[in-house]
Amino acid sequence: MGADPRFFPSAGPRRLAEIAAAAEARFAGEAERIFTDVAPLALAGPEDVAFYEGRRHIAALKATRAGAVLLPAGTEGDLPAGTIALICAAPQLAYARVAALFHPRPRPVPGIHPTAVVGEGATIEEGCEIGPFAVIGARAEIGPGCIIGPHAVVGDGCVLGAGCILRSHASLLHCLAGVAVVLNEGARVGGEGYGFVTTPMGEHVTVPQIGRVILGDAVEIGVNACVDRGAGGDTVLGPGTRLDNLVQIGHNVKTGRGCVIVAQVGIAGSAELGDFVVVAAQAGVVGHITVGSKARVGAQAGVMNDVPPGTDVVGSPAWPARETMRAFARLRQLAAAPKKDGTSGGSP
Structure with a gap:
């Protein structure tokens, strides 16, 4: 069947x-x-x-x-x-x-739905499908063969290469996207980054976020994932990078080619990932560190320091996988060791 x-x-x-x-x-x-x-x-x-x-x-x-x-x-x-x-x-x-x-990906059905809104100066190249209630901002550029789904939003001045897909309710702001980029349902790209300064009196003063998001060719962003625009420079996702559902990418993060970032991962501002990095589900990466090419971060790991290329890290704080496994084994040995009163250690 x-x-x-x-x-x-x-x-x-x-x-x-x-x-x-x-x-x-x-x-x-x-x-x-x-x-x-x-x-x-x-x-x-x-x-x-x-x-x-x-x-x-x-x-x-x-x-x-x-x-x-x-x-x-x-x-x-x-x-x-x-x-x-x-x-x-x-x-x-x-x-x-x-x-x-x-089951090939659906091809666009060319045309602009009567309920769609197209801003002044926007250009839509041939073969595009613009769905019901979609919004194309002023001066936006939509390449040939794109699909902009129902209620999707392309912000003012955004540029999409050929064959991009924005599924229903996705939004793309302050962004330059390459060819064949896909935003799945509810994805948010180019929203304001989490930038503020706190005064001695406890007031949070917002730092204007004036950078862009650059999406390389064939980047795919999962359902309800979020990619913040840069605070000053740009947030960059390299060609072929895949974000799973519910991923958070902070401002000024940069990834190399072909990175795989799995569900519920959070990557804080200005972190940099090399090529083909894998970050497993629910892991967190602090800001301003580097994860080298082909490194792998285990599920629920907390990465607080630079990770050398090709290294597997697990745990929180994240250590190289072999060191972590040895440490766990030692902890089990300590827990099982006899106490001074002759009773066994470990859980009752």
Whole structure:
């Protein structure tokens, strides 16, 4: 059983040869066999393509009714009779590419809805879809083939490259965006940063935030995530960076290419991330520090100091992962050690 067609209509049936080409997979026979969708192993039917990666799913693989399965070499012997093996190096990646054959991103339906508002001097290039109640600010520039969804806002002077998508209720202010940038529902980019000075009397005096947000090509921002504009210079998200839902990026943060920032992460102002940094869920990064390229920050970690490139850190305060695991092991040993009265340590 593939995706519910009410919500995810298929782009149409595909031949096995097309599927294998997209997946960079090899197979035997039946090149013209037709498939209609993708589905999980346990739910797939004879016209669906599924994928298998990891022994924990071996029972589902042996019982699957899928017509074809993407899987690594050496595991095809566990397939039920009649199921075609699509042998590939990275089944999950292959599945993503095959799923995109059946469910490509929606193309814009060119036109401006009568309820949309377009400001003076704004330019909208050909092939754009401007949805109901969308607002395009004065002097904004919308590149070709963009989709601006219902109630989405593009602020005055903002620039969007070709093929950008703002889903419903997303807003983009004080921003220059590259090509193929995506803001998911409710994302807020370019809002005022958290900048103020407190007087001796306890009054908070706002520091005007006069920087921009620069989004590189193919940046994607999750549902209800927030990216503050710079206080003076710019907040910058490098090409290919992905923000999950409910992420907070403070003013003047800079990331390199391809960073992955997972749900509920908070990164404080002026922190800098190198290329391909991963920050796992609910971690926090203080301001004015550097996280080096290819470093990885564990879930719920509190990063308070610079992280060298390629280093994995966990815990709060965050330490290198191996040091933290050794420290935890030592704590367990101490907790279990006998007390002076002869009783065992640790929890009762």
